[in-house]
Amino acid sequence: MNKCLGCIYSVSLFIGIFSFTYLYFYVSTKLNLRHRPSFKTPGKNPSLLSVFNAGHHIKEIDIPSYEMDLKLMKAVEKLIRRDRIDLKPVNLEKFRYMVRPNGPCEFHNASSNFSRVLVLVKSAPDHYRLRQWLRLLMNETVGQMAGNLRMFFLLGYSKEMNIDINAESKKYGDIIQKNFIDTYRNLTYKTQMAFEWATTDCASADFVLFQDDDFFANIKNVFEFLSVQLKPEELFTGFLVEKGSSVVRDRTSKWFVSDIAFSNEVFPAYFPGGSYIASHKIVERLSYAFPYVKFIPVDDVYVGLVASKLGLAMKASHLFYFSDCDNWHSCLTCKAFT
Incomplete structure (x- = not known):
């Protein structure tokens, strides 16, 4: 028992x-x-990505550190309020201005019927004819919006051209130049200079139109487009390459990015150079964040990277043409030369 x-x-x-x-x-x-936590797989648009990444395999985006992004967002908010922050910059200021516009960036006789638009054009030192062409085109097409628009050209240093650049600056007063060598691999420095100057020297602008010197801007359409924006301070739009395009590791390519500079195998969403528009508020936030996000030598991707860390929405628009200007009447900007 x-x-x-x-x-x-x-x-x-x-x-x-x-x-x-x-x-x-x-x-x-x-x-x-x-x-x-559940993460949605990044969306892919093969037809859009194939334009810039023909033959490249599309991979999944690595989810970035939310904590690091949050720290950067908070730091930018403090910098805008002129408060001190704990983050230390990873990109030290290396370059100084060699040429700046004559006088402050002001919108004389600006009409209250239109926004104030700053146009910043990335140009090469030897592209004088393109700059002159854009000056003439702007004068002929700006019309009654003349008081609401300012245009400046962004250049790096060229030993061979700098005497001519100084003479051009004295004549037109629209050159912005720092002493980095003007090469393709230094375009990120040129872009950083553009955002910095727009923030510190042209704070009265409502919007900034960034473009290369081989692009045309239909100024009338630009002003009409800006006038119908429901949330103008959130505007950040251009021809968008969706997140997921492959990083180029081929050292012979001008788009080469080392895994030391950028460890992910795919890029975030970005506007591919050429032309895009942002509100001055967006430009200011990006400018304050640049020193705290490591530079990569592909400037348009770098802007997209910093935008993603700040949680800024980049919006796709079909009004930015990268093929030609045949439909000039219906676009905001178009690529005039191939």
């Missing part, structure tokens, strides 16, 4: 321990699944 009771006790004890263990792991698993 005692043996039988002992046997029953042992079996009951085993069943109890087994049931408790099973219940514990079952509940733990459910709770872990319930609280595990």
Whole structure:
């Protein structure tokens, strides 16, 4: 009888321990699944990506550190309020201005019927004819919006051209230049200069139109487009390459990015150079963030990278043409030369 009771006790004890263990792991698993963050797979548009990434394999985006992004967002908010921050810059200021516009960036006789638009044109030192052409085109097309628009050209240093650049600056007063060598791999420095100057020297602008010197801007359409924006301070739009395009690791390519400079194998969304428009508020936020996000030598991707860290929405628009200017009347900007 005692043996039988002992046997029953042992079996009951085993069943109890087994049931408790099973219940514990079952509940733990459910709770872990319930609280595990879910990430949506980045969307892909093969037709759009193929334009700039023909033959490149599309991979998944690595989810960036939310904590680091949050720190950067908070730091930018403090910098805008002129408060001190704890973050240390990773990009030290290396270059100084060599040429700046004559006088402050002001919108003389600006009409209250239109926004104030700053146009910043990335140009090469030897592209004088393109700059002159854009000056003439702007004067001929700006019309009654003349007081609401300012245009400046962004250049790096050229030993061969700098005497001519100084003479051009004295004549037109629309050159912005720092002493980095003007090369393709230094375009990120040129872009950083553009955002910095717009923030510090042209704070009265409502919007900034960035473009290359081989692009035309249909100024009338630009002003009409800006006038219908429901949330103008959030405007950040251009021809958008969606996130997920492959990083070029081929050292012979001008788009080469080392894994030391950028460890992810795919890029975030970005506007591919050429032309895009942002509100001055967006430009200011990006400018303050640039020193705290490591530079990469592909400037348009770098802007997209910093924008993603700040949680800024980059909006796609079909009004930026990268093929030609045949439909000039219906675009905001178009590529005039190929």
